[in-house]
Amino acid sequence: MSGRELVEQTSTGSGRSDDVRHQLETLSARAACLQGGSALERLVSAVSEAVERITVENEGMAEELLSVYEQLGIVFEVTQKLPTVQHESEVIDLFVDSLRRSFQKREVFVVQPRIPANGSREGTPESPNDWFEGLVRRTRESRSVTVESPPAGATPAWVVEVMVGPVFAGKSFVCAIALTRSSDVNGFRSSDMLLLESLTMFCGDLIRNHRLLQELREMSVTMVRSLVNAVDQKDQYTSGHSLRVGYFASLLGRALNLGNEELQMLQWSALLHDVGKIGIRDDVLKKKGRLTEDEFDHIKEHPVRSHKVVEEVPQLAGALEGVLHHHERFDGAGYPLGWAGENIPLQARIIQIADVFDALTSDRAYRPAYDWETALDILREEAGRTTDPQLQKMFDRLIREQVENHPNGWEKTVEQANRFVQESDKCRSAPSGG
Numbered sequence: 001m002s003g004r005e006l007v008e009q010t011s012t013g014s015g016r017s018d019d020v021r022h023q024l025e026t027l028s029a030r031a032a033c034l035q036g037g038s039a040l041e042r043l044v045s046a047v048s049e050a051v052e053r054i055t056v057e058n059e060g061m062a063e064e065l066l067s068v069y070e071q072l073g074i075v076f077e078v079t080q081k082l083p084t085v086q087h088e089s090e091v092i093d094l095f096v097d098s099l100r101r102s103f104q105k106r107e108v109f110v111v112q113p114r115i116p117a118n119g120s121r122e123g124t125p126e127s128p129n130d131w132f133e134g135l136v137r138r139t140r141e142s143r144s145v146t147v148e149s150p151p152a153g154a155t156p157a158w159v160v161e162v163m164v165g166p167v168f169a170g171k172s173f174v175c176a177i178a179l180t181r182s183s184d185v186n187g188f189r190s191s192d193m194l195l196l197e198s199l200t201m202f203c204g205d206l207i208r209n210h211r212l213l214q215e216l217r218e219m220s221v222t223m224v225r226s227l228v229n230a231v232d233q234k235d236q237y238t239s240g241h242s243l244r245v246g247y248f249a250s251l252l253g254r255a256l257n258l259g260n261e262e263l264q265m266l267q268w269s270a271l272l273h274d275v276g277k278i279g280i281r282d283d284v285l286k287k288k289g290r291l292t293e294d295e296f297d298h299i300k301e302h303p304v305r306s307h308k309v310v311e312e313v314p315q316l317a318g319a320l321e322g323v324l325h326h327h328e329r330f331d332g333a334g335y336p337l338g339w340a341g342e343n344i345p346l347q348a349r350i351i352q353i354a355d356v357f358d359a360l361t362s363d364r365a366y367r368p369a370y371d372w373e374t375a376l377d378i379l380r381e382e383a384g385r386t387t388d389p390q391l392q393k394m395f396d397r398l399i400r401e402q403v404e405n406h407p408n409g410w411e412k413t414v415e416q417a418n419r420f421v422q423e424s425d426k427c428r429s430a431p432s433g434g
């Protein structure tokens with residue numbers, strides 16, 4: 001049963017009270033006709049007053065109960081859907097949808113902020129829009145729900161009352177939620193105002209939390225980018241490598257239909273896979289000649305060093321496997337643990353292909369970059385030895401589709417890879433609805 005239906009039932013209940021009142025009035029009239037009826041008349045009158053008082057109290061309690069019932073229903077509905085929300089405008093939409101269901105036969109809409117903070121127009125004649133903008137402004141300034149009847153001509157003729165509630169995220173005005181009603185619907189009650197006030201406050205709190213979360217996410221993305229850049233800058237030949245590995249790994253991850261969370265962790269893992277190189281000596285990392293066995297052993301420490309850096313961040317636990325195992329080989333001859341085949345976590349097998357492909361298509365101190373087709377040929381030759389053969393086939397197809405179907409396809413691919421944007425960045429940079 002909806003909250004509104006509960007109201008209707010409550011109204012029916014008060015109809016029953018009217019019957020009792022009517023019977024008491026009849027009894028009172030009969031008592032007045034009886035000998036010595038005045039005592040009985042007084043008794044009937046006292047009972048009548050008591051019934052009246054109880055009825056009024058019951059109606060008040062029913063309204064209060066209704067308001068709490070509807071608040072709970074909407075809060076429950078909204079919190080159930082919150083995990084899927086990525087943008088603050090979706091939070092507002094959730095509340096508006098719930099209010100529409102709760103306030104059937106009333107129009108519910110969102111008023112975006114477009115009124116200047118000091119936009120007082122006192123003393124100027126009011127046009128229809130001025131009245132409504134003034135109502136929203138008054139609501140915003142008082143930070144409380146307001147109900148007003150529009151002056152003639154200020155709204156469409158069917159609108160007899162407007163209720164507006166402001167949504168504030170902390171001190172910042174986000175929007176106002178407005179409800180209008182026509183004359184064939186009951187007037188807004190104090191319980192309706194209470195309901196809108198509670199929900200706009202809850203909506204504002206959620207938006208404020210959402211903004212704080214976005215700021216934290218933005219800060220962590222910026223910090224990771226700085227860290228990754230610092231590592232890549234250690235060697236001019238690896239500049240931008242981590243971003244491009246993130247991009248190529250994402251191509252494969254999407255083609256494999258990874259879920260949003262898995263895809264984000266794959267991207268973090270790809271971005272951070274070489275972060276441990278920050279602890280590798282420069283004379284080894286930048287050496288142009290052949291590495292000695294000791295030097296190579298030192299280089300081979302970097303996946304474990306990367307793992308140690310990333311495991312310090314509990315939120316990135318899902319990115320650890322790719323970081324630790326990105327130098328394993330499908331034939332088991334890789335490092336650090338010599339795992340083979342599908343024992344190597346999928347995340348690491350994806351990053352490994354992206355890593356090798358970017359290394360092949362980048363200049364190195366000891367050779368110029370291979371062109372993309374030669375790099376794909378080398379990956380194919382290495383399938384089953386270095387790389388996962390199934391992932392290699394899929395990657396081959398993805399790169400060919402992307403490059404061959406567009407003019408300057410390879411240049412565009414490299415440009416996109418160098419500007420790689422994570423899923424979480426996309427959410428952050430989406431237009432604000434508030």
Ligand SMILES: [Fe+2]
Binds near residue numbers: 273274302326327
């Ligand atoms: Fe590496």
